[in-house]
Amino acid sequence: MEILGAVLALTGVGVLAATAIVPEAPKANPHAADPWVLPVGEPALPEGEPAAPIRRHCALCHSYDYIATQPRLSRTGWAASVEKMRAKYGAPISTNEVPALVNYLVKNHGKE
Numbered sequence: 856m857e858i859l860g861a862v863l864a865l866t867g868v869g870v871l872a873a874t875a876i877v878p879e880a881p882k883a884n885p886h887a888a889d890p891w892v893l894p895v896g897e898p899a900l901p902e903g904e905p906a907a908p909i910r911r912h913c914a915l916c917h918s919y920d921y922i923a924t925q926p927r928l929s930r931t932g933w934a935a936s937v938e939k940m941r942a943k944y945g946a947p948i949s950t951n952e953v954p955a956l957v958n959y960l961v962k963n964h965g966k967e
């Protein structure tokens with residue numbers, strides 16, 4: 856009986872120790888069935904020099920994808936949009952940087 860008690864006590868300690876050491880198994884994601892799953896990661900801004908001004912000046916306040924998913928604009932439209940970002944929202948863009956930005960936007964997200 857004493858031996859059985861000791862074995863039980865040791866087993867108990869063993870179980871406790873095991874519980875303390877073994878990391879908790881990952882719980883099932885409670886939101887697994889949630890349809891509102893946000894996209895992972897930031898959509899890529901095209902690599903390379905042509906997009907550099909956009910990377911530098913436009914992706915500060917909102918994502919590049921936010922720009923890229925807007926309706927396509929004419930040159931006049933993009934010029935007005937960049938001006939709006941500067942004048943109304945305070946985008947730190949000097950006037951001599953505007954043409955490169957507008958050219959890129961017209962080429963990649965322009966219409967006609």
Ligand code: HEC
Pocket residue numbers: 909912913914915916917921922925936937939940944945946947948956960
């Ligand atoms: C200083 C912060 C800032 C910078 C830098 C910035 N934007 Fe924006 N942009 C905004 C804000 C604020 C909005 C409006 C968001 C809203 O209404 O939900 C916006 C909205 C837009 C929209 C959606 C249409 C609209 O007019 O609301 C476009 C397109 C856009 N920005 C393009 C650009 C481009 C191109 C650049 C780079 C030349 C740029 N943004 C840089 C702040 C900025």
